[in-house]
Amino acid sequence: MRVVIGLCLLAPFVAMLWVGSYAKTDPVFIGIPFFYWYQMLWVLISTALTMIAYKLWQRDQRARSAAKGGAEQ
Template identity: 85%
Template structure:
């Protein structure tokens, strides 16, 4: 079943793939950050962003599963 929460979960997990596969958006040297070319620090930033997005997706999934279990348990009573 597709719910708004599951759509948000999918977007959180899909965003890093899109960001990394769209190479034209970051295939350049400027702007440099503390001497590191943009190409490299952009990718490293996405490692951290991906971690946060995966944690958000996991928390949303856990909340969704608890809500489904409560709804299923409440309907059985």
């Protein structure tokens, strides 16, 4: 579970730090060069991935506390 959370949080960094993959103007989307709309798209993707990571973290914490509470009884 924690590996998936880590990947959700790491993916946007890798995508943005790998500039060579998006340092171009084509394809143009509604008049906006690829360089710009790719970065704006990653803002939305990063938000979704962060939300997913947070929900998975909450689920993991609940499961750990339930397992810990069950082991004490």
